[in-house]
Amino acid sequence: MKIPELKIGNITIKIPIVQGGMGVKVSLSSLASAVTNAGGMGTISSIGLGDIEKSKNEFEKESREALVREIRKARTQTDGYLAVNIMGVLSNAEDLVITAVKEGIKFIVYGAGIPFRLPAIVPDSSVNLIPIISSARVVKIILKNWDRTYNRIPAALILEGPHAGGHLGFSLEQLDDIDNNSLEKILPEVLEVIRPYEEKYDKKIPIITAGGIYTGSDIARMLSLGASGVQMATRFVCTEECDVADVYKQAYINVKKEDIQIIKSPVGMPGRAIRNKFLIDLETMEKKTIKCPFRCLTLCDAKNAQYCIAVALVNSFNGDLDNGLLFCGSNAYRIDKIMSVKELFAELIAGIEAV
Numbered sequence: 001m002k003i004p005e006l007k008i009g010n011i012t013i014k015i016p017i018v019q020g021g022m023g024v025k026v027s028l029s030s031l032a033s034a035v036t037n038a039g040g041m042g043t044i045s046s047i048g049l050g051d052i053e054k055s056k057n058e059f060e061k062e063s064r065e066a067l068v069r070e071i072r073k074a075r076t077q078t079d080g081y082l083a084v085n086i087m088g089v090l091s092n093a094e095d096l097v098i099t100a101v102k103e104g105i106k107f108i109v110y111g112a113g114i115p116f117r118l119p120a121i122v123p124d125s126s127v128n129l130i131p132i133i134s135s136a137r138v139v140k141i142i143l144k145n146w147d148r149t150y151n152r153i154p155a156a157l158i159l160e161g162p163h164a165g166g167h168l169g170f171s172l173e174q175l176d177d178i179d180n181n182s183l184e185k186i187l188p189e190v191l192e193v194i195r196p197y198e199e200k201y202d203k204k205i206p207i208i209t210a211g212g213i214y215t216g217s218d219i220a221r222m223l224s225l226g227a228s229g230v231q232m233a234t235r236f237v238c239t240e241e242c243d244v245a246d247v248y249k250q251a252y253i254n255v256k257k258e259d260i261q262i263i264k265s266p267v268g269m270p271g272r273a274i275r276n277k278f279l280i281d282l283e284t285m286e287k288k289t290i291k292c293p294f295r296c297l298t299l300c301d302a303k304n305a306q307y308c309i310a311v312a313l314v315n316s317f318n319g320d321l322d323n324g325l326l327f328c329g330s331n332a333y334r335i336d337k338i339m340s341v342k343e344l345f346a347e348l349i350a351g352i353e354a355v
């Protein structure tokens, strides 16, 4: 298959591979700039950059300053375009969007929440707003709302299926019935929903599929089903450039298929993670009261939560895996080595071309 370019707004990405934002410092400037340099689109995650043990104001200031630092650092490593990933459930989501736009970011990828106010926060239409969605129903809600309220449509959509890592936009019941909720099932429904809006605005809304995409032939299959590109995250964890500790990467290399499990996150959404000592201990541990200086995640049920997810994710980033939560996609067990982003792109490109 000839590799198509991915066009979002008036920007062209040479290789239609977007590196998924990975929260709490997994995808920072080093990984994002390497992906952009390889011809894809690198994404800096804005999530968990401040110290949640501090006050709300200090946390927000630290998060903002750290995001600026990461964007500027990435710019010293690449001349290409970068995306910033933001989760709607963050108490400081709006501040992070504004900060990224002020720094000249042209791709805002917004997940975990319906972005009703996003076009109001970013009226500049040269900034490409890209919601992450997991159903045609939510696409319909967003398009109807943006069309009526702002006379605008998303520049692209990331359709994240049930095999993805991190928090998932599916119920536990849906995750028990993955085949009926697969990308292959949802993608045609989403393409159908966007069509009248594409006609009305005379603009394509590229759909970027995500979740469990592992090889070049997976990418080719998604493109042949009507996707304009793919978003991948799990495979980028085991690259030399990924910003996490080596033991984190090693945990991916060592994980077996049966040790990848669905968890119920304190945020109220299911997630996919590696079943490590931390998760096993939680099953038998007595409930502790967790310290929560302020609710950094608006949906977090801190009172009833067994652990602070922000602390658990920071622990993993720092390499303290026994006290850390390790998000991963369903295909993490297939990874057997660490490679450079350049090598990973070469492998994926060859895989697409071979189809």
Ligand SMILES: Cc1cc2nc3c(=O)[nH]c(=O)nc-3n(C[C@H](O)[C@H](O)[C@H](O)COP(=O)(O)O)c2cc1C
Binding pocket: 019, 020, 021, 022, 023, 024, 026, 045, 047, 085, 086, 087, 110, 111, 112, 132, 160, 163, 164, 165, 166, 167, 210, 211, 212, 213, 231, 232, 233, 234, 235, 326, 327, 328, 329, 330, 331
């Ligand atoms: C370690 C990890 C952290 C993630 N964190 C976030 C996040 O903070 N925000 C988000 O929108 N998606 C997050 N995701 C989801 C990815 O961006 C991506 O869409 C998804 O994992 C794609 O599936 P794949 O990992 O099978 O390639 C995360 C995924 C992983 C593996």
